[in-house]
Amino acid sequence: MQHSADIDPAIGAERLARLEERVRQDLAYLCLPPANWVPPHEKDGEPVHDVVIIGGGMVGLLAYFALWSGGIRNTRILDRNPAGLEGPWLTYARMETLRSPKQLTGPAYGHASLTFRAWFTALYGEEAWEALDKIPRPMWMEYLVWYRKVLDIPVENEIEVKRVRPEGEYLRLELAGRGAGEKSILTRKFVMATGRDGTGQPNIPGFVDGLPGHCWAHSADDIDFPALKGKRVVVIGVGASAVDNSAEALEAGAKEVRHLIRRREMPTINKMMGIGSPGFTAGYAALPDEWRWRFMQYSFVTQTPAPRGSTLRVSRHENAYFHFGHGIRRMDYENGEVVIETTTGKRLTTDFVILGTGFTVDPLARTELGEAAGEIMLWRDRYTPPAGEESTELSNFPYLNEDFSFRERTPGKAPWLSKVYCFNYGASASLGKVSGDIPGISDGAAWLTRAIAATLYREDVETHWQGMLDYSKPELLGDEWAETDIEDAAATPAPAFTNGS
Template sequence: MAAPYHPGVLPAAQYPDRIDTMTELSHPDQHALDTLRLIGPAPDNWVPPRDGIDHNVAIIGGGQTGAAFAFALRRAGIGQVSVIDAAPDESQAGVWLNRARMNRLRTPKTLVGPEAGLPGLSFQAWYEARFGAASYAEIDRIPRTRWAEYLAWYRHFLDIPIRYGTRLTRIEPVGEHFRLHLEVREGASVRGVVETARKIVLSNGVAGNGGPNLPAVLKDLPPALFAHTSQAIDFAALRGKSVAVIGAAASAFDAAATALEAGAEQVHLFARRERIASVPVTRTRAYPGAYDNYFQLPDAIRWSQARRLREAGSTPPADAVERVTRFPNFHLHLGAPWTQAAVRDKRVETRVAGEPFAFDFVIAGTGYVVNPALRPELAEFAAHIRLWRDQYVPNAADSDEALGSHPYLGAGLEYLEKVEGAAPYLKHIHVYNPAAFVSFGLPVGDVPSMKRDIPAVVQRISRDLFLADLDAHEARFNDDIAADFDDSIYARSVWQREGVDVDIA
């Protein structure tokens, strides 16, 4: 569980460049405190308890979106919400201080994030309270480490409990609820635990409906000689080494830059395309009408937009490219896919475009594959999940096996059944990770998706929980209610007619 946030406990050493005076604010978090005061207390839990149910909602993943969901559900009056995270503790949870290697976030600083539309809880309010409005105006995008600090503050300030060291290993459907099979780490030991939940939110990151996309050419290499960007990498150990990076999206450039900054002797980045993708095609639909109503688009349009992005390629930010090109020992290979790799004398040897190379270490910045069947916790029912290839058949020229493996989701980002009636419980699992891309047009789970999709999921959860207990709610509607007052408070003012009735028509 996250430790309670104590207003005022903000060591100066934690913010060495913070503004020197707080005369404008009685407390650095005064705006946030006023926000919570003005919106009033969270509603009481209105969901009737059920025998044998531990959680109304289980949120899988305690990163930025897991915490945001917990707060949004609290404000919706939905109690018995549990957030779990497999990381052993808060410092190792999420990507921002672990596997993320960019200097700045890739999204604009002005996007609405986990604050749920409450300005006092926003990154801007948090940042300006510590470093001043002028400092905020100077940054064009949010520094990654500042974002991590803000998220830690958000969790503690709002007292979001997260159970670390808790891994979901299996979701077992049981009628209208689920058994969650968990591995709970306690010190050096791990014990198995089974808990129950009515709703599940998969807020579990980029691999949450699949896994890392590892090129076949690397799969037989010894683990000591290569890594995917999703893994922890000891970059300090690459000092003085020759490093290959495969891929040309942002994570590949970030990994290459981190290796160079750690003192790698040579870094070669190999891209399949003849040019680095530089056209952010999704920007053409980055306006409220398209953003808010994207789910309502016909399948053919949603498919074509996903295909358009696949064809254009994922665009690394310009500063990510400039971060590596300033190094004379960085070398970019275009139109250079790897087709072979072997190990000799503890080095990886390859031949690209007829030219031989040998490297001490290889990093795959090759993204992720979406395939629910790859996830052990989903394996029991993955075959019942409706995928895009089950729903929509494009013409041959527009076919795409990778996009076809994405789940075809409902309006509340819930799984749908491949065959109606075969797995009705699927509608109670909500997918808040990038597997929702084809259905919702964004890399769901990142900041751009929060404003639209967190409320959509919470509203669907609220609706489903309410209707599932409709008899109990109807009985509550018809409960006897004590009167606020009796006749005595108005008895003296009741008109008393004297004599005959007067016709006032």
């Protein structure tokens, strides 16, 4: 890469080693981690974990580090992917660079030595940092792998949580996968750090139902782009994922790529950028429902545009086309090609369709929660928007407690849902952009940690009270003072005074 051309790899490795020593020193100076303060639990001789996190990507790593920093040490973190492939960065994310400005501190959690900038400059130097525009996507994953390594975060890979069910006051997690050494484990709290599709699934429109699987894919799928060389491709949508997949197809040698876009105009303004501030991060969750809905619904309606660089990556190809105002009426497979009819009556044919249609938020799609997923309270259960502000998409978001935990829709039907924490995209409607996006993720992790710590302490309050009563280590040993009697003034005659004295 250009930024590393003038750096001797040995020098970079030496400087990175010094940075890693600085990280360890910073943690030691801050007395981190504190001693584990949570009393151990067991059930019938089986140990119970305090917290289990699913998702070993950026959000899960930070959640683990924040809990560790808060003295909650009996925690496990599981990920279904092989090591190094956690999160979307090397799988279905296909942008060249991150959208976020390089200066954002992301998962550093208040530690300068854990920032991307500290890692990058250790390897490549300050001049390279000044020359860097946006962070290359694969490099961000390199940084997260280092973050995991330097903090010694014990992600357990290739383990999937298949089902969560209550067992007394605890949760039983049923496990599967190559890395699973146990069939099930017990935990007190369960954190779903599962990213963009954390409370839903890819959005698959019904118009592809009649198509054979070999001629279409969702943008989150593992697409064989080299196989699209010389082929006609239609991309549905013009959001970031749609544009990134379009660019991949063009660069793989597609004959043409056509975007079919329901909107009549290209979205150009990221409205959320205009209000981002510590005030919004802290204050959004405290707003009444009507204001939270209004902010989020407006951002959905206006839509976040694809980054400028990503869009130019597509439009520089002469065989790329943007067709606005064309929704999809139907798709059919005829004579070895896909025939598309748009809502404007236009008809076109193509060889392959890519759905840049994003993800749905649908807790019912989370099979690990079983039937209880249907008892998760949604925004539509709590709030009816005024005319003109309706949003089916937003109404399906979970209506969370202020600590990221789920609420039950019917009191008494699934009270254990309050032990499950939605620390992913699904939390954004209730609590804001603090559980997935790089700008606010450290604030969200601190918030989550305080909430879990408070709950664990409250649940064990009798044990903590007894610990206070039993504590007997003296501060003073008895040799620090000498006891003396007070001389009784009443037993001593008062001195006589004369006029001459």
